[in-house]
Amino acid sequence: MAVTPTYDESSFRVLKGLEPVRERPGMYTRTDSPAHIIQEVIDNSADEALGGHAKNLHVLLHLDGSITVTDDGRGIPVGLHPDEKIPVVVLAFTRLHAGGKFDKSTGNSAYAFSGGLHGVGVAVTNALSTRVSVEVRREGKIWAIEFSGGGESVGALTEVGSCGRQSGTRVRVWPDPKYFDAPKVPPAELERLLRSKAVLLPGVKVRLDIEQADGSIQTKTWSYPSGLAGYLAELAGNAEAVAPLYAAEKYADADHADFAAGEGAAWAIGWHIDAVASESYVNLIPTVAGGTHESGLRAGAFEAVKSFIEHRALLPRGVKLQQDDVCSRMAFVLSARILDPQFQGQVKEKLNSREAVKLVSSMIRDPFEIWLNQHVEAGKAIADISIKQALARQKNAQKVEKKKQSGVAVLPGKLSDCESTDIAENELFLVEGDSAGGSAKMARNKETQAILPLRGKVLNSWEVEAGRLFANNEIHDIAVALGVDPHGPADSPDLSGLRYGKLIIMSDADVDGAHIQTLLLTLFYRHFPALIRHGHIHIAQPPLYRIDVPASGKKRPARRLYALDEGELVAIKDRLIKEGIRAEAVEVGRFKGLGEMNPDQLRETAMAPATRRVLPVVDAPGADEITLKLFNLLMGKGEASSRRAWMELNGHLVEADL
Structure with a gap:
């Protein structure tokens, strides 16, 4: 008889230091090769050049697979951090979310313009390497420090010489092959990256040296005067x-x-x-x-x-x-x-x-x-x-339109259709409620976006026969607007009449909105599965919160940000505090629904392709049986007792927005 593992206080494990990176490297970097952890080091040197502090960037690809990155920038600070009482160079390589690129509220910080956001870059490099050696030239002195064992072992920071007026940083990295599909950095990818740095940093000399088996060095330099x-x-x-x-x-x-x-x-x-x-x-x-x-x-x-x-x-x-x-x-x-x-x-x-x-x-x-x-x-x-x-x-x-002309049903009167007939770019938004539908009509791009407002909740169609679907007005209007007939999972329906490449479900970010999403997904999964199979169904993710950030001087005008949920709201507030904006100066508003958004807000957050957030609905490979069972449990009429048992078991997991 199998022993059921206990689930108690001892079951919880707290990952400390760089352990989260080693436990789940794919969350922090690419794992096909060490290219991205080396790019993190190169990016730091490039940020020094971008700020005007470095004129040379040199990368050496050693025969043993290790890589050395050298710049003549200011050198990583080696003094003690005022709060942590640890040398800053140690913090940079051993602590997640520690870096010099957070305080960007003005253009005058240590790194006003950089790619660094979260302070996890070279700490990830260290976590996924057997050894990292750092040499810093700063304020007339040369300092050296070694990290090993994925950053767990930190050597002493020692002064090893003097450098006069020279400054800069040299980092040598030995990537740990057990974390990567390929143990070495592809030279072609490294060349592409370094060439792009030369293009984007006028006046900076970028050089790549590659050690050869015979002991010679193959050198490439890049410069783009134009x-x-x-x-x-x-x-x-x-x-x-x-x-x-x-x-x-x-x-x-x-x-x-x-x-x-x-x-x-x-x-x-x-x-x-x-x-x-x-x-x-x-x-x-x-x-x-x-x-x-x-x-x-x-x-x-x-x-x-x-x-x-x-x-x-x-x-x-x-x-x-x-x-x-x-x-x-x-x-x-x-x-x-x-x-x-x-x-x-x-x-x-x-x-x-x-x-x-x-x-x-x-x-x-x-x-x-x-x-x-x-x-x-x-x-x-x-x-x-x-x-x-x-x-x-x-x-x-026009060719497509001629195919569709014979026998087309009259389009629903409440459909605000788009002007284009190009299936590749047309989108149909199924919008909850007339008030939200009105905002969506004003927010849309009339050329490519159509709006079909839904009045009330769509019928639960899980156990409705295909022949009786059209007795429901909402389902009838959706099917006619789409131009596709209901079909089963084993069918190969004719999709040549499909009028929109994307169908986007747009409902409120609350319990009712989630219910409407579920009912519509039930309809498509049961009666229009080919639309899911071919990637036509999507779900819009309108935000729950609006954050108004006041201006902070001429260099930072007032901004309006949006948060999808409570977690994202907390993250945005933390980022604003790090930017130097007082917490009490930030105003947070909560949208009760799509109808409360003005057209500009709706366009920016849920409809404009450049700025919206939309999730594609896809079939999970090999999960057909599980999906079918879950839909049966949740939507089947004879499953009330099973549904209740399931809710009692899983109810504590729900963070419902009522």
């Missing part, structure tokens, strides 16, 4: 250019009304016949998954090109220009500087900061429009390729 434009030209290679590249930069000054001094962007953009790779960065951190700064660049470029086309009456009658028409052939290198960037996860592959859309779009729009008007031939060439793209899109959409 900056981003030269780099984009290199990325483009032999691709045929439609117009000359446009490169510029613009940053806010101390008197800017909306942004802190120094915030802004540098960019190079170009249009090519063939596809060319694009790259973006935030405070020198490569954002390989893009984010809101890229959305801002596209929005600003689109507005400038659209204005150029309209002023010269180049658009044929009946053609409506969309952002993708202008930007689908646009290649770019973007380097944004943001005072307090918010990334998706510690790996920082995607920027989430909502303010970045407005920041980058406002910086590029006017200068680019001026450039287009000064280079009319280039402007007309860009306009020509954009208009051709729009005509091709409309032609494809």
Whole structure:
């Protein structure tokens, strides 16, 4: 007979120091190779260069798989921390959430513009390495310290010599292979990273040395005198250019009304016949998954090109220009500087900061429009390729429309349909309540977003036969609006009549809203499973709280932030306190529902693709049987007693917002 493990006070384990990183490395870094833990060290050196304190960045790839990163910056402070009474260099490498990049309320802090957010960077590097050796040159002295055993063993900080007026930091890292799929850093990835640092740091010399088996050193250095434009030209290679590249930069000054001094962007953009790779960065951190700064660049470029086309009456009658028409052939290198960037996860592959859309779009729009008007031939060439793209899109959409014309049911009267017929970009929002539906209609992009308000709760359709579904008005309207007939899990239904690429359930962030979500998901899982299978169903995540942050001098204007839930609210408050904003000066408002949001707030938080939060609904691989059992338990009419037992067992886990 199996022994059931006891569940008591001793079952709880508290992870201390760097143990959380070693226990769950994937939460803190990429584990395919040690590339990202080395990038954390390189980023620190690059931040010194970004602040104007370093002119050289040197990386040495040793034969044994260890890596040395050296810079001639200010050197990590070695004195005792005033509160912790531990040398600051020890704190940096052994404590999570300790760093020099928190206090960014002004442009004058130690690191006003950096990718560092949470103070976990090199501490993670240390936790996942067998050994880390640090040498600091600072204030005329050379200091050395060794960490081993994943940061558990900390050597003595010792003075080992004098360095005159030299300064800087040298860090050698021996990654622990047991935490990574591949034990060594891929040289090609390291080269890409270092080359990008050279592009983004004019005047900084970047060098990579690789030890060879015969004892020789293979050296590569990077320098881009023409900056981003030269780099984009290199990325483009032999691709045929439609117009000359446009490169510029613009940053806010101390008197800017909306942004802190120094915030802004540098960019190079170009249009090519063939596809060319694009790259973006935030405070020198490569954002390989893009984010809101890229959305801002596209929005600003689109507005400038659209204005150029309209002023010269180049658009044929009946053609409506969309952002993708202008930007689908646009290649770019973007380097944004943001005072307090918010990334998706510690790996920082995607920027989430909502303010970045407005920041980058406002910086590029006017200068680019001026450039287009000064280079009319280039402007007309860009306009020509954009208009051709729009005509091709409309032609494809018309083909789809002809297929759908025969036997189409009359669309529901309460549906506010979108103008576009392109399935790839059309979205249908199922909105709880008429008042929220009214806000959503004003907040939407009429071109691509349709609104279908739902009056009351949808019928529980788990045990309703497919033939009787349409007796319910709400389900009838949803099915007709979608253009898809009900079907079973084993069927292969005809989805050619589907009118929207995304169906987004948008309900209040409370118990009633969760119930409506559950009823709609029951409908789609039971009667329209192909929509889930093909990734068409999504759930909007409107915030529960609005946080109004007062202005703190000219360099930090008033802001409005949003928190999804209580946990996120606490995190935002903590961050604001670290920025130097008094807790009592921050006003927190709670949304009772979507209807309480004005259209601008609803657009920003739940509808605009660049800034909203939307969860895709997907089938968990191999979980069909479990999912079916759970739906049966929760939605089946004859399962009341089982449901009650389940609620009694699991009720304490619910944090219901009543």
